[in-house]
Amino acid sequence: MLSPLLRFNPVGQIPLLTLLALCLVTALLTDRFLSPLNLSNILVQSSIMAVIAIGMTFVIIGGGFDLSVGSTVALAGCVAAMAMVKFGIAVGVAAGIATGLVIGLANGVIIANLGVNPFITTLGTMVLVRGVVYLITGGAPVGDDTLPAGFIAFGSARFLGIHYLVWVPAVILLVLSWMMRATPYGRRIYATGGNREAAYLSGVPVERIIASTYAWSGALAGIAGVMLAARLQSGQPTAGEFYELTAIAAVILGGASLQGGEGTLYKSIIGVFIMIVLGNSLNLLNVDSYWQRVAIGAVIIAAATVDRLRSRS
Amino acid sequence: MTAPTLSARGVFKHFGATRALDNLDFDVRAGETHALVGENGAGKSTLVRILGGVHRPDRGGLAIDGEPRRFNGPRDAIAAGIVTIPQELHLVSMLSIAENLTLQDVPLRHLLGLPLIDRARMHQAAREQLAQLDFAPDLDLRVDRLSFAERQLVAIAKALRGRCRVLILDEPTAALETREIERLFAVLARMKSQGTAIIYVSHRLDEVVSLGDRCTALRDGRSVATSRRGAFKVADLVEAITGRTLVQADARASVPGAVVLEEIAERPDAIRLRANEVVGLAGLLGSGASAVLRRLFGLASETIELRRNGVAKRIASPSDAVRIGIGFVPGERRLGLVMNLSVRDNILLPSLDLLASGGTIDRAKVDRLVKQMMELLNIRPRHPDRRVSALSGGNQQKVILAKWLMREVGVLLLDEPTQGIDIAAKQQIHTLLLDFARRGGGVLIRSSEIAELMLICDSILALHQGRVMDRLTRSGAFDDKRLQRAIGG
Numbered sequence: 048m049l050s051p052l053l054r055f056n057p058v059g060q061i062p063l064l065t066l067l068a069l070c071l072v073t074a075l076l077t078d079r080f081l082s083p084l085n086l087s088n089i090l091v092q093s094s095i096m097a098v099i100a101i102g103m104t105f106v107i108i109g110g111g112f113d114l115s116v117g118s119t120v121a122l123a124g125c126v127a128a129m130a131m132v133k134f135g136i137a138v139g140v141a142a143g144i145a146t147g148l149v150i151g152l153a154n155g156v157i158i159a160n161l162g163v164n165p166f167i168t169t170l171g172t173m174v175l176v177r178g179v180v181y182l183i184t185g186g187a188p189v190g191d192d193t194l195p196a197g198f199i200a201f202g203s204a205r206f207l208g209i210h211y212l213v214w215v216p217a218v219i220l221l222v223l224s225w226m227m228r229a230t231p232y233g234r235r236i237y238a239t240g241g242n243r244e245a246a247y248l249s250g251v252p253v254e255r256i257i258a259s260t261y262a263w264s265g266a267l268a269g270i271a272g273v274m275l276a277a278r279l280q281s282g283q284p285t286a287g288e289f290y291e292l293t294a295i296a297a298v299i300l301g302g303a304s305l306q307g308g309e310g311t312l313y314k315s316i317i318g319v320f321i322m323i324v325l326g327n328s329l330n331l332l333n334v335d336s337y338w339q340r341v342a343i344g345a346v347i348i349a350a351a352t353v354d355r356l357r358s359r360s
Numbered sequence: 361m362t363a364p365t366l367s368a369r370g371v372f373k374h375f376g377a378t379r380a381l382d383n384l385d386f387d388v389r390a391g392e393t394h395a396l397v398g399e400n401g402a403g404k405s406t407l408v409r410i411l412g413g414v415h416r417p418d419r420g421g422l423a424i425d426g427e428p429r430r431f432n433g434p435r436d437a438i439a440a441g442i443v444t445i446p447q448e449l450h451l452v453s454m455l456s457i458a459e460n461l462t463l464q465d466v467p468l469r470h471l472l473g474l475p476l477i478d479r480a481r482m483h484q485a486a487r488e489q490l491a492q493l494d495f496a497p498d499l500d501l502r503v504d505r506l507s508f509a510e511r512q513l514v515a516i517a518k519a520l521r522g523r524c525r526v527l528i529l530d531e532p533t534a535a536l537e538t539r540e541i542e543r544l545f546a547v548l549a550r551m552k553s554q555g556t557a558i559i560y561v562s563h564r565l566d567e568v569v570s571l572g573d574r575c576t577a578l579r580d581g582r583s584v585a586t587s588r589r590g591a592f593k594v595a596d597l598v599e600a601i602t603g604r605t606l607v608q609a610d611a612r613a614s615v616p617g618a619v620v621l622e623e624i625a626e627r628p629d630a631i632r633l634r635a636n637e638v639v640g641l642a643g644l645l646g647s648g649a650s651a652v653l654r655r656l657f658g659l660a661s662e663t664i665e666l667r668r669n670g671v672a673k674r675i676a677s678p679s680d681a682v683r684i685g686i687g688f689v690p691g692e693r694r695l696g697l698v699m700n701l702s703v704r705d706n707i708l709l710p711s712l713d714l715l716a717s718g719g720t721i722d723r724a725k726v727d728r729l730v731k732q733m734m735e736l737l738n739i740r741p742r743h744p745d746r747r748v749s750a751l752s753g754g755n756q757q758k759v760i761l762a763k764w765l766m767r768e769v770g771v772l773l774l775d776e777p778t779q780g781i782d783i784a785a786k787q788q789i790h791t792l793l794l795d796f797a798r799r800g801g802g803v804l805i806r807s808s809e810i811a812e813l814m815l816i817c818d819s820i821l822a823l824h825q826g827r828v829m830d831r832l833t834r835s836g837a838f839d840d841k842r843l844q845r846a847i848g849g
Contacts, residue, residue, distance in 0.1 A: 229720040231712030238709050241698035248657075248695055249710040249763060250682030308700050 062301050062317045069321060073328035080331055090213050093323045095120075095271045095278070096293060097216035097316050100301075101223060102151075102267030103294040104315040109260035110240035110307025111158060111165040112295055115150060116268040118176035120287030123147045123272025125180055128190035128282030136198050143273040144266055150176060151265015155258030173291065180284045189282035202277030212274055216316070219267070224312045236260060241308025296347040297322050299354050322346070363426030364389050365557045366411065366442060366526045370420035373406055373581075380406040381417070382581040388526060388557040393548070395572030396561045397597055399754070399782030403581040404561050408530055411559070412444040413437030441525035445532060449515045453504035458486040460503055461518050489517040493547050509540035516547065527551060528559040533567060534779060537644050537808075545571065563782065565594045616818065620802040621656070621686070621771050624665040624672065628827040631656060633771065633802040638793065640813035641806040642847055643823035649806045650691065651826070653773045656804070657681045657688040669770070682710055687764030689757075691775035691806075696760035697748050704730045704744035706759050711767045733762045738788060754785025761792060772796060774805040778812065790816050814838045822846030 073080045099116050106113045123143040131139025150172060157168045201211050227233035238246040239256045247253045271290075276282050301318030303310025325346065329339045367387035373380045381403045388394040398404050409415045411422070413431030422429050424440055431437045437444075451460050459466075459482070467481035486499050495513045503511060512532065519527065529548075533541045548571070552558055562568055568575055569592065576586045577600035585592075585600040617635030629652055633639055643649035655664055656675075663676040668684045675681050678688070687710070690696050697706050707730050708715065715726055730744050737758040739751075748759055757777060764772060772793070778786040794816060797803050807813050813820050814837075822830040822843055830846035832838050 229723075231716045231721065234705060234708065234712055234721070237701060238698045238705065241700045242694070244695050245698050246709065248659075248678055248688060248690055250679040251709065252677075252679050308698065 059302065062314050062321065065300070066317055066321050066324065069324050069328070073324065073331065076328075077331045080328065085327070085331070087210070089320075089323055089327055091210050091278070092327070093316075093319050094210070094212040094216050095274050096290065096297065096323065097319045098219060098267050098271040098274065099290055099294045100297045100315045100319045101216065101219060101312055102264035103291075103298045104301070104303055104310050104312050105236065105260040105263040106165075107295070107298050107303045107305065108240045108307065108310040109236050109257050110243065111257065111260065112169070112305070113151075113154065113261060113264045114166070114169040114291045115154060115172040115176060116264060116271075116294060117287040117290035117292075118173045118180065119147050119150050119265055119268035120272040120275060120290055121282075121284055122150070122176050122180045123269040124276035124279075124286055125184050125189045125272075125282035125284055127273045128194060128276050129183070131195060131198060132190050132193050136195050139198070140273050143276070144269040147269020147272060148262060148266040151262040151268070152258070154265065155261030158261060159254040159257035169291075184282070184284045186284055188284070190276075191281045194276075194280060198277055199280050202274075202280065212278060215270065215274060219270075220312055220316060227312060232256075232259075237308055239307075292347065293322050293343070294319075296343070296350055299350040300346070305351065305354055362389075363423070365425065367423045367426075368407070368411065368417075368420065369423065371407070371410060371417040372419040373403075373410065373415060373417055375406075380581050381410070383420070384578075384581065384583055386411075386576060386583065388559050390525070390555045390557050391552055392573045393552055393558040393560055393571055395568040395575040396559060396578065397563070397565065397568055397575060397600075398578035399752075399784060402578040402782075404578055405530065406581075407578070408444060408528055408559070408561060411437070411526075412442060412528060438522060441523040442528065443519035443522070443524045443526070444528040444530065445512070445515055445519060447531050447534065449511050451503045451511055451515060451518075454502065456500045456502055457490075457497060457506075457514055458482050458499040460514060461486040461489055461521065463518070464521065485521075486517075489521055490514075492520060492550070493517055494543070508535045509537070509543075512536070512544070513547070520551075524551075524556060526557045526559065528561075530561045531563065532560075533562065533564060541567075565597045568597065569594055617800065618669070619667070620669055621804075622667045623656075624667060629823060631804065633804055635770075635800045635802055636797050637819070638797050638803040638805065638817045640817035640820040641804065641823060642810055642813055642820050642843060643806075644808075644847060647823040647847070648826035649823045650775055652823070653688065653775050653804065653806060656773055657686060682767065682769075685768070685770040687767060687769040687772050689760050689764070689772065689774040689777050691779065693753065693756050693760070696763075697756055699749040700747060702745050703734070703739065703748050703751070703759055706748050707733055707744075707762045707766050710763050714767065729766065733766055736765070737762050737792065752785075754781040754788075757781055757785065757789065758792075761789065765792075765796070770800070771802045771804070774803070776807055777805065778807070778809075786812075810840070810843060814840070814843075824848070 070080070079085055099120065103113060103116065123146045126146045127139045127143025130142035154169055154172055157163050158165045204211055206214060227236070235246065235251050235256050238249070239251060239253045243253050272287070275286055279286065297318035298310065298315045299305065299318070300321050301311065301314035301316070303315065322343070325342065326339060329342060364387035369385055371381050371384045384403070384407065386407060396404050396407065406415065410417055413434045413436050416431070422431065429440065452463065455463070462482050462485055467478040467485060468475045469478040470476070483499050490496060490513070493513050493516065495510070495517070497506070497510065503514065506514065532544060536544065548558055560568070560571060573589050574586060575592050575597065577584050577597060616637040619632055620635050621631065621633040623630040623632070629648060631652060641649040641652060654660060656666070658675040658677045658681045663674055665672060665674050667673070673680070673684050681688070698709070704727070708726055712721070715721055727744070734742055734744065739755050739758050739762065748756060751759065774793070778789055793803050793805070805813070805817070817834065819831060819833040820838060820843060821828050822832070824847060830842065832843055
């Protein structure tokens with residue numbers, strides 16, 4: 048028996064190789080890429096998207112996907128900021144995460160128990176939640192200059208030389224990767240996404256499993272919303288637009304399959320890095336921001352095409 | 361002698377490390393039925409796919425009327441008049457019979473230059489096609505309303521619309537009843553007399569003996585025997601296919617123990633099952649035999665009540681059934697397995713809650729258990745990390761059994777557990793089921809093969825229209841005639 052490290056599988060390493068190639072090309076084109084400031088920037092930018100992508104990976108392994116996370120980030124950030132101004136940091140953070148959890152649970156129950164299509168359901172909640180954000184904030188940022196100093200420090204301070212914002216996804220990744228591998232719950236998510244009927248006929252409570260993946264996605268989007276509020280030092284009602292698409296693209300780039308049943312949390316993080324480094328390098332190379340959208344759209348389509356080709360072979 | 365209509369010469373085909381075909385020669389002539397038999401994984405499906413243009417051979421090639429030909433895809437094969445009727449029929453379920461039959465070239469009429477579907481001609485064409493098969497359904501009926509046998513006839517009719525010189529049928533009777541099989545055979549006989557070459561792949565050796573002009577047995581990707589009509593009997597074929605002679609399972613002689621499963625509600629098909637007992641459910645499609653199994657596993661719409669080892673329980677879903685030690689082997693393998701997961705993960709799936717200590721799975725312990733299970737059931741190849749989709753049908757079926765043996769269930773419900781798998785695997789599964797019963801388990805098994813039920817069951821319930829018409833017990837031997845009568849109503 049070879050150890051997993053020795054059993055090198057080149058196909059499984061495509062995301063990592065893509066990321067390394069992208070970094071190499073950018074580093075050759077501009078020496079600003081490898082500057083400590085830029086690298087630290089990339090890490091901080093990736094951190095929030097990484098938390099969202101971990102949640103998205105749960106949903107995609109379970110055979111669905113979630114378009115509502117971008118709006119959830121905005122609502123969670125605003126709710127957290129509002130609650131924080133009145134009741135303090137702890138209540139604010141809890142309120143933000145709980146907001147995300149509630150949205151995720153609602154998605155999960157509608158999709159898993161009522162059997163509504165995930166695309167329509169989460170498209171609906173995406174629009175609905177964004178509407179709620181504007182309703183409760185009146186469209187204006189929340190908590191500008193009034194957020195507790197400790198919370199604002201969390202958005203910029205470092206621990207062991209690394210931003211707190213980067214520690215958050217690192218810890219979440221470690222704990223949840225272990226959960227996916229070592230607990231019955233984790234294995235059941237893969238089985239349910241791989242073949243819902245077969246899992247059901249093996250006694251797996253598939254509805255609860257699927258609903259739970261959306262709950263994870265919502266709760267993690269809630270955490271991301273709180274992190275973003277700390278970084279922006281306010282709750283921004285316009286925050287998080289297109290985050291859902293970047294997250295889905297990152298997860299697919301990381302090798303998860305839109306058919307469900309396949310995917311790895313840490314590879315989704317590599318997918319996040321690919322997306323962020325791509326944006327960063329286009330910035331450094333002074334590519335027009337309109338062209339950046341074109342490039343990112345093309346990457347999403349390319350990733351989905353690769354997913355399709357892979358599942359066919 | 362003229363050249364064969366279709367021939368393959370010296371064909372090699374590899375899939376990764378697996379050698380599917382090894383220097384194989386095969387041909388079929390006009391007006392001839394050439395049967396193809398072999399165990400699962402012997403290379404039958406690979407050969408069929410190469411002949412149908414789905415796969416390209418690594419070495420060797422195909423010839424039509426002696427002329428070498430290369431197919432770059434199924435379209436090329438169809439254009440050459442080689443039509444495959446696969447096990448899963450390619451029909452558009454939402455369209456009508458007439459629409460499906462004319463899908464390749466829809467009859468059109470033009471109104472102000474706009475192409476419109478000419479319904480009259482579409483119906484006319486469809487009716488003619490089906491008339492060749494003595495089949496006259498309502499042409500506007502949607503295909504998903506038809507039975508499997510009827511859909512198969514539509515698929516054959518569709519194949520006949522183009523030029524059909526070679527008709528390839530892959531396990532065509534696996535889901536058919538006796539009467540439907542007879543109709544299919546009549547259709548094939550007529551096509552043969554009109555000069556169509558037929559390649560017939562089947563596990564049912566009696567069919568092969570009665571239908572085949574020639575028969576080729578494959579083993580490990582090689583042709584081990586080709587013989588002409590009259591020169592082969594079922595026993596010979598079994599020997600050629602398996603490389604050994606058929607051994608019958610032990611005759612059953614067990615004493616049933618306490619009742620392990622008993623339905624509480626009064627109903628015409630209520631079930632009572634004892635320990636050490638194998639009960640068979642015999643019945644035609646639609647007789648309600650499958651419904652009994654599905655009901656006991658919590659798949660019916662209503663909650664059922666039953667006594668498990670004397671204790672009253674309610675079952676509303678499969679997880680309720682699994683929790684009280686009931687396992688279900690569904691009729692279709694894709695319902696029993698998560699194909700993109702490993703053999704290990706599939707075997708562990710129903711038992712995850714039992715194997716988790718303190719919330720986590722002890723990897724070393726479960727690896728040991730999975731290894732034991734794979735050895736006990738002789739699941740090959742012995743790689744727990746291999747995706748279950750890479751296994752042959754017989755080994756996949758054993759993985760489904762392993763799931764429930766791992767869970768140590770007391771009752772096994774099985775729906776056609778040996779359908780479409782080879783004889784060697786079939787015997788192993790029979791032995792496992794008898795062994796399971798001998799250790800105090802209760803087995804309820806449905807099979808469309810009455811000989812199989814008579815071989816392994818202690819008693820057989822004959823179902824017709826949702827009622828138990830008769831209950832036969834093994835006292836010396838089952839009365840075949842009486843059983844047939846009961847099934848027919």
